[in-house]
Amino acid sequence: MNRISPFEPSGDGGSGPRRRTVDQKGIHDIRSLPDAGFDGQWASLIFQPALKDRLLAQAVLNFTARERLQQVFLPLHGIILLVGPPGTGKTSLARGLASRTAASLGGAMTYIEVDAHALASASLGKSQQAVTHLLGSVIGEAALSGPCIVLLDEVETLAADRRKMSMEANPIDVHRATDAVLTQLDQLAADNPQLLFIATSNFAGAVDDAFLSRADLVVTVDLPTPEACRAILLDTLRRIAQVYPQVASLQSDPLIAQAADCAVGLDGRRIRKATLSSLAHSKQIAANPDLLTARAVLEAIEHAQAERSRLEAKP
Protein backbone atom coordinates (compact mmCIF):
# COMPACT_ATOMS: atom_id res chain seq x y z
CA MET A 1 0.00 0.00 0.00
CA ASN A 2 1.38 3.31 -1.02
CA ARG A 3 -0.99 6.02 0.14
CA ILE A 4 0.10 9.61 0.46
CA SER A 5 -1.39 12.82 1.73
CA PRO A 6 -2.94 15.25 -0.76
CA PHE A 7 -0.60 17.43 -2.78
CA GLU A 8 2.58 15.57 -1.95
CA PRO A 9 3.54 13.48 -4.95
CA SER A 10 6.26 11.10 -3.87
CA GLY A 11 8.77 12.16 -6.48
CA ASP A 12 10.42 8.74 -6.57
CA GLY A 13 7.58 6.57 -7.78
CA GLY A 14 8.60 3.92 -5.29
CA SER A 15 6.21 1.63 -3.49
CA GLY A 16 7.21 2.35 0.11
CA PRO A 17 4.58 3.54 2.56
CA ARG A 18 3.65 7.22 2.38
CA ARG A 19 2.21 9.60 4.93
CA ARG A 20 -1.53 9.50 4.47
CA THR A 21 -4.46 11.62 5.52
CA VAL A 22 -7.43 10.74 3.38
CA ASP A 23 -10.00 12.49 5.52
CA GLN A 24 -11.29 14.62 2.66
CA LYS A 25 -14.96 13.88 2.00
CA GLY A 26 -15.42 12.23 -1.34
CA ILE A 27 -11.87 10.88 -1.61
CA HIS A 28 -11.45 7.18 -1.23
CA ASP A 29 -7.73 6.85 -1.84
CA ILE A 30 -4.66 8.92 -2.61
CA ARG A 31 -1.30 7.37 -3.46
CA SER A 32 1.71 7.85 -5.67
CA LEU A 33 2.12 6.09 -9.00
CA PRO A 34 3.51 3.78 -10.24
CA ASP A 35 2.13 1.38 -7.64
CA ALA A 36 3.20 -2.26 -7.43
CA GLY A 37 -0.25 -3.42 -6.28
CA PHE A 38 -1.97 -1.71 -9.23
CA ASP A 39 0.62 -3.17 -11.61
CA GLY A 40 -0.27 -6.60 -10.25
CA GLN A 41 -3.97 -5.99 -10.93
CA TRP A 42 -3.18 -4.90 -14.49
CA ALA A 43 -1.10 -8.02 -15.12
CA SER A 44 -3.79 -10.33 -13.72
CA LEU A 45 -6.54 -8.97 -15.99
CA ILE A 46 -7.20 -11.12 -19.01
CA PHE A 47 -8.32 -9.13 -22.03
CA GLN A 48 -7.38 -8.95 -25.67
CA PRO A 49 -3.95 -7.25 -25.62
CA ALA A 50 -5.32 -4.65 -28.05
CA LEU A 51 -7.68 -3.34 -25.37
CA LYS A 52 -4.91 -2.65 -22.85
CA ASP A 53 -2.66 -1.23 -25.58
CA ARG A 54 -5.36 1.16 -26.78
CA LEU A 55 -6.11 2.39 -23.28
CA LEU A 56 -2.46 2.92 -22.46
CA ALA A 57 -1.85 4.78 -25.72
CA GLN A 58 -4.78 7.12 -25.04
CA ALA A 59 -3.62 7.80 -21.49
CA VAL A 60 -0.05 8.50 -22.58
CA LEU A 61 -1.27 10.79 -25.37
CA ASN A 62 -3.15 12.81 -22.79
CA PHE A 63 0.10 13.67 -21.02
CA THR A 64 2.29 14.10 -24.09
CA ALA A 65 0.01 16.07 -26.40
CA ARG A 66 -2.80 17.78 -24.57
CA GLU A 67 -0.95 20.91 -23.57
CA ARG A 68 0.26 21.39 -27.16
CA LEU A 69 -3.18 21.16 -28.74
CA GLN A 70 -5.53 24.06 -29.22
CA GLN A 71 -8.58 22.94 -27.23
CA VAL A 72 -11.17 24.76 -29.33
CA PHE A 73 -10.28 22.83 -32.48
CA LEU A 74 -8.57 19.76 -31.06
CA PRO A 75 -10.55 19.07 -27.91
CA LEU A 76 -8.98 16.56 -25.55
CA HIS A 77 -10.73 16.67 -22.19
CA GLY A 78 -8.51 14.15 -20.46
CA ILE A 79 -11.31 11.66 -19.83
CA ILE A 80 -11.32 7.93 -20.53
CA LEU A 81 -14.56 6.07 -19.80
CA LEU A 82 -14.83 2.32 -19.22
CA VAL A 83 -18.35 0.92 -19.47
CA GLY A 84 -19.59 -2.61 -18.98
CA PRO A 85 -21.45 -5.09 -16.81
CA PRO A 86 -20.55 -5.57 -13.13
CA GLY A 87 -17.50 -7.67 -12.33
CA THR A 88 -15.82 -7.35 -15.72
CA GLY A 89 -12.68 -5.71 -14.32
CA LYS A 90 -13.31 -2.01 -14.99
CA THR A 91 -12.09 -0.67 -11.65
CA SER A 92 -9.05 -2.96 -11.62
CA LEU A 93 -8.31 -1.98 -15.22
CA ALA A 94 -8.57 1.73 -14.37
CA ARG A 95 -6.18 1.39 -11.42
CA GLY A 96 -3.72 -0.65 -13.45
CA LEU A 97 -3.95 1.81 -16.32
CA ALA A 98 -3.14 4.67 -13.98
CA SER A 99 -0.02 2.92 -12.74
CA ARG A 100 1.14 1.75 -16.17
CA THR A 101 0.67 5.26 -17.56
CA ALA A 102 2.97 6.72 -14.90
CA ALA A 103 5.50 3.94 -15.53
CA SER A 104 5.37 4.46 -19.31
CA LEU A 105 6.07 8.15 -18.89
CA GLY A 106 8.86 7.42 -16.45
CA GLY A 107 7.80 9.77 -13.68
CA ALA A 108 5.84 9.89 -10.45
CA MET A 109 2.19 10.89 -10.53
CA THR A 110 -0.46 11.41 -7.91
CA TYR A 111 -3.43 9.04 -7.96
CA ILE A 112 -6.76 10.11 -6.47
CA GLU A 113 -9.79 7.86 -6.25
CA VAL A 114 -13.08 9.69 -5.87
CA ASP A 115 -15.83 8.20 -3.74
CA ALA A 116 -18.78 9.21 -5.90
CA HIS A 117 -21.36 7.79 -3.51
CA ALA A 118 -20.13 9.88 -0.59
CA LEU A 119 -20.53 13.01 -2.70
CA ALA A 120 -23.85 12.09 -4.20
CA SER A 121 -25.31 11.12 -0.85
CA ALA A 122 -24.57 14.53 0.60
CA SER A 123 -27.81 15.93 1.98
CA LEU A 124 -30.22 17.90 -0.17
CA GLY A 125 -28.61 20.89 -1.79
CA LYS A 126 -25.15 19.86 -0.60
CA SER A 127 -23.92 17.61 -3.36
CA GLN A 128 -23.40 20.46 -5.79
CA GLN A 129 -21.18 22.20 -3.23
CA ALA A 130 -19.39 18.96 -2.38
CA VAL A 131 -18.67 18.24 -6.06
CA THR A 132 -17.52 21.79 -6.72
CA HIS A 133 -15.21 21.69 -3.71
CA LEU A 134 -13.76 18.29 -4.51
CA LEU A 135 -13.17 18.82 -8.21
CA GLY A 136 -12.43 22.54 -8.11
CA SER A 137 -10.30 22.81 -4.98
CA VAL A 138 -8.98 19.40 -3.99
CA ILE A 139 -8.28 17.93 -7.42
CA GLY A 140 -7.47 21.30 -8.96
CA GLU A 141 -4.75 21.88 -6.33
CA ALA A 142 -3.41 18.35 -6.63
CA ALA A 143 -3.15 18.77 -10.40
CA LEU A 144 -1.21 22.01 -9.97
CA SER A 145 1.50 20.22 -8.04
CA GLY A 146 2.24 17.63 -10.75
CA PRO A 147 0.79 15.05 -13.12
CA CYS A 148 -2.31 13.49 -11.68
CA ILE A 149 -4.71 10.65 -12.52
CA VAL A 150 -8.18 10.62 -10.97
CA LEU A 151 -10.48 7.60 -10.88
CA LEU A 152 -14.17 8.51 -11.02
CA ASP A 153 -15.59 5.09 -10.21
CA GLU A 154 -19.30 4.56 -10.94
CA VAL A 155 -19.49 7.97 -12.55
CA GLU A 156 -23.23 7.68 -13.24
CA THR A 157 -23.65 8.59 -9.56
CA LEU A 158 -21.93 11.93 -10.17
CA ALA A 159 -22.79 12.72 -13.78
CA ALA A 160 -26.31 11.28 -13.81
CA ASP A 161 -28.26 11.67 -17.02
CA ARG A 162 -30.29 14.83 -16.43
CA ARG A 163 -33.02 13.72 -18.82
CA LYS A 164 -33.83 10.67 -16.72
CA MET A 165 -34.28 12.16 -13.31
CA SER A 166 -37.67 13.81 -13.35
CA MET A 167 -39.00 11.07 -11.06
CA GLU A 168 -36.02 11.06 -8.72
CA ALA A 169 -36.39 12.03 -5.05
CA ASN A 170 -34.16 15.11 -5.33
CA PRO A 171 -34.14 15.86 -9.05
CA ILE A 172 -33.04 19.47 -8.70
CA ASP A 173 -30.11 18.58 -6.48
CA VAL A 174 -28.94 15.79 -8.79
CA HIS A 175 -29.41 18.09 -11.79
CA ARG A 176 -27.22 20.71 -10.17
CA ALA A 177 -24.61 18.15 -9.17
CA THR A 178 -24.33 16.97 -12.80
CA ASP A 179 -24.09 20.58 -13.96
CA ALA A 180 -21.38 21.21 -11.37
CA VAL A 181 -19.40 18.15 -12.52
CA LEU A 182 -19.50 19.28 -16.13
CA THR A 183 -18.54 22.86 -15.31
CA GLN A 184 -15.66 21.72 -13.13
CA LEU A 185 -14.44 19.20 -15.70
CA ASP A 186 -14.31 21.90 -18.37
CA GLN A 187 -12.41 24.19 -16.04
CA LEU A 188 -10.00 21.48 -14.95
CA ALA A 189 -9.39 20.39 -18.54
CA ALA A 190 -8.61 23.96 -19.54
CA ASP A 191 -6.30 24.64 -16.58
CA ASN A 192 -4.52 21.28 -16.17
CA PRO A 193 -3.19 19.44 -19.20
CA GLN A 194 -1.32 17.08 -16.85
CA LEU A 195 -4.55 15.67 -15.44
CA LEU A 196 -6.36 12.54 -16.59
CA PHE A 197 -9.73 11.25 -15.43
CA ILE A 198 -10.50 7.56 -15.79
CA ALA A 199 -14.21 7.00 -15.24
CA THR A 200 -16.14 3.73 -14.96
CA SER A 201 -19.81 2.93 -15.23
CA ASN A 202 -22.11 -0.09 -15.39
CA PHE A 203 -24.68 1.79 -17.42
CA ALA A 204 -23.66 4.13 -20.22
CA GLY A 205 -27.38 4.93 -20.47
CA ALA A 206 -27.38 6.43 -16.98
CA VAL A 207 -24.44 8.75 -17.67
CA ASP A 208 -25.23 12.24 -18.86
CA ASP A 209 -24.77 12.73 -22.61
CA ALA A 210 -22.69 15.83 -22.05
CA PHE A 211 -20.23 13.77 -19.98
CA LEU A 212 -20.15 11.04 -22.65
CA SER A 213 -19.43 13.64 -25.28
CA ARG A 214 -16.47 14.95 -23.24
CA ALA A 215 -14.85 11.51 -23.04
CA ASP A 216 -11.83 11.22 -25.35
CA LEU A 217 -12.21 7.45 -25.44
CA VAL A 218 -15.10 5.20 -24.42
CA VAL A 219 -14.23 1.53 -24.11
CA THR A 220 -16.79 -1.21 -23.55
CA VAL A 221 -15.46 -3.87 -21.21
CA ASP A 222 -17.43 -7.01 -22.03
CA LEU A 223 -17.93 -10.34 -20.31
CA PRO A 224 -14.86 -12.56 -20.76
CA THR A 225 -14.54 -14.63 -23.93
CA PRO A 226 -14.44 -18.45 -23.54
CA GLU A 227 -10.61 -18.34 -23.66
CA ALA A 228 -10.56 -15.59 -21.04
CA CYS A 229 -12.97 -17.55 -18.79
CA ARG A 230 -10.60 -20.49 -18.92
CA ALA A 231 -7.57 -18.27 -18.23
CA ILE A 232 -9.31 -16.56 -15.27
CA LEU A 233 -10.28 -19.92 -13.77
CA LEU A 234 -6.74 -21.28 -14.19
CA ASP A 235 -5.23 -18.08 -12.80
CA THR A 236 -7.47 -18.37 -9.73
CA LEU A 237 -6.46 -22.01 -9.22
CA ARG A 238 -2.81 -21.07 -9.66
CA ARG A 239 -3.13 -18.42 -6.95
CA ILE A 240 -4.83 -20.90 -4.61
CA ALA A 241 -2.00 -23.34 -5.36
CA GLN A 242 0.54 -20.74 -4.22
CA VAL A 243 -0.93 -21.23 -0.74
CA TYR A 244 -2.06 -24.88 -1.04
CA PRO A 245 0.45 -26.56 -3.37
CA GLN A 246 -1.55 -29.79 -3.95
CA VAL A 247 -4.11 -27.74 -5.87
CA ALA A 248 -1.59 -27.28 -8.71
CA SER A 249 -2.22 -30.85 -9.88
CA LEU A 250 -5.86 -30.00 -10.74
CA GLN A 251 -4.99 -27.65 -13.58
CA SER A 252 -4.65 -30.40 -16.19
CA ASP A 253 -7.74 -32.34 -15.03
CA PRO A 254 -10.38 -32.71 -17.80
CA LEU A 255 -13.07 -31.67 -15.29
CA ILE A 256 -11.35 -28.29 -15.00
CA ALA A 257 -11.61 -27.88 -18.78
CA GLN A 258 -15.30 -28.74 -18.41
CA ALA A 259 -15.62 -26.18 -15.60
CA ALA A 260 -14.03 -23.54 -17.84
CA ASP A 261 -16.56 -24.27 -20.59
CA CYS A 262 -19.35 -24.04 -18.05
CA ALA A 263 -18.04 -20.64 -16.84
CA VAL A 264 -18.82 -18.94 -20.16
CA GLY A 265 -21.35 -16.18 -19.52
CA LEU A 266 -20.10 -15.45 -16.00
CA ASP A 267 -18.17 -12.24 -15.33
CA GLY A 268 -14.58 -12.40 -14.13
CA ARG A 269 -15.49 -11.65 -10.52
CA ARG A 270 -18.00 -14.49 -10.41
CA ILE A 271 -15.52 -16.93 -11.94
CA ARG A 272 -12.92 -16.05 -9.31
CA LYS A 273 -15.47 -16.19 -6.49
CA ALA A 274 -17.01 -19.48 -7.66
CA THR A 275 -13.58 -21.09 -7.97
CA LEU A 276 -12.70 -19.87 -4.51
CA SER A 277 -16.02 -21.06 -3.10
CA SER A 278 -15.13 -24.61 -4.17
CA LEU A 279 -12.85 -24.59 -1.10
CA ALA A 280 -16.06 -24.65 0.95
CA HIS A 281 -17.44 -27.62 -1.00
CA SER A 282 -17.12 -29.82 2.11
CA LYS A 283 -15.92 -29.50 5.67
CA GLN A 284 -12.92 -31.69 4.83
CA ILE A 285 -11.78 -29.42 2.00
CA ALA A 286 -12.47 -26.31 4.04
CA ALA A 287 -10.34 -27.74 6.86
CA ASN A 288 -7.56 -28.69 4.44
CA PRO A 289 -7.83 -26.91 1.04
CA ASP A 290 -5.03 -29.10 -0.34
CA LEU A 291 -7.78 -31.74 -0.68
CA LEU A 292 -9.64 -29.65 -3.30
CA THR A 293 -10.96 -31.75 -6.21
CA ALA A 294 -11.68 -30.82 -9.82
CA ARG A 295 -15.26 -32.03 -9.33
CA ALA A 296 -15.72 -29.54 -6.47
CA VAL A 297 -14.55 -26.75 -8.79
CA LEU A 298 -16.90 -27.89 -11.56
CA GLU A 299 -19.85 -28.04 -9.18
CA ALA A 300 -19.05 -24.57 -7.82
CA ILE A 301 -19.05 -23.13 -11.35
CA GLU A 302 -22.29 -24.96 -12.19
CA HIS A 303 -23.82 -23.53 -9.03
CA ALA A 304 -22.72 -20.00 -10.00
CA GLN A 305 -24.30 -20.46 -13.44
CA ALA A 306 -27.55 -21.70 -11.91
CA GLU A 307 -27.58 -18.69 -9.57
CA ARG A 308 -26.97 -16.34 -12.48
CA SER A 309 -29.87 -17.86 -14.44
CA ARG A 310 -32.13 -17.52 -11.42
CA LEU A 311 -31.14 -13.87 -10.92
CA GLU A 312 -31.57 -13.07 -14.60
CA ALA A 313 -35.03 -14.64 -14.59
CA LYS A 314 -36.07 -12.37 -11.72
CA PRO A 315 -38.85 -10.02 -12.87
Ligand SMILES: Nc1ncnc2c1ncn2[C@@H]1O[C@H](COP(=O)(O)OP(=O)(O)OP(=O)(O)O)[C@@H](O)[C@H]1O
Ligand atom coordinates in the same frame (compact mmCIF):
# COMPACT_ATOMS: atom_id res chain seq x y z
N1 LIG B 1 -11.06 -10.08 -17.56
C1 LIG B 1 -10.68 -10.38 -16.32
N2 LIG B 1 -9.53 -11.03 -16.09
C2 LIG B 1 -9.13 -11.35 -14.84
N3 LIG B 1 -9.82 -11.04 -13.73
C3 LIG B 1 -10.98 -10.39 -13.88
C4 LIG B 1 -11.48 -10.03 -15.17
N4 LIG B 1 -12.65 -9.39 -15.03
C5 LIG B 1 -12.87 -9.33 -13.71
N5 LIG B 1 -11.87 -9.90 -13.01
C6 LIG B 1 -11.75 -10.00 -11.55
O1 LIG B 1 -13.00 -9.68 -10.98
C7 LIG B 1 -12.85 -8.89 -9.81
C8 LIG B 1 -13.71 -7.66 -9.90
O2 LIG B 1 -13.12 -6.71 -10.78
P1 LIG B 1 -13.53 -5.16 -10.74
O3 LIG B 1 -13.94 -4.76 -9.37
O4 LIG B 1 -12.43 -4.42 -11.38
O5 LIG B 1 -14.81 -5.18 -11.69
P2 LIG B 1 -15.77 -3.98 -12.08
O6 LIG B 1 -16.04 -4.12 -13.54
O7 LIG B 1 -15.22 -2.70 -11.61
O8 LIG B 1 -17.09 -4.35 -11.28
P3 LIG B 1 -18.28 -3.35 -10.84
O9 LIG B 1 -18.93 -2.87 -12.08
O10 LIG B 1 -19.18 -4.25 -10.03
O11 LIG B 1 -17.66 -2.26 -10.03
C9 LIG B 1 -11.36 -8.60 -9.66
O12 LIG B 1 -10.85 -9.49 -8.71
C10 LIG B 1 -10.80 -8.92 -11.03
O13 LIG B 1 -9.51 -9.42 -10.91
Ligand SMILES: [Mg+2]
Ligand atom coordinates in the same frame (compact mmCIF):
# COMPACT_ATOMS: atom_id res chain seq x y z
MG1 LIG C 1 -15.96 -1.26 -10.27
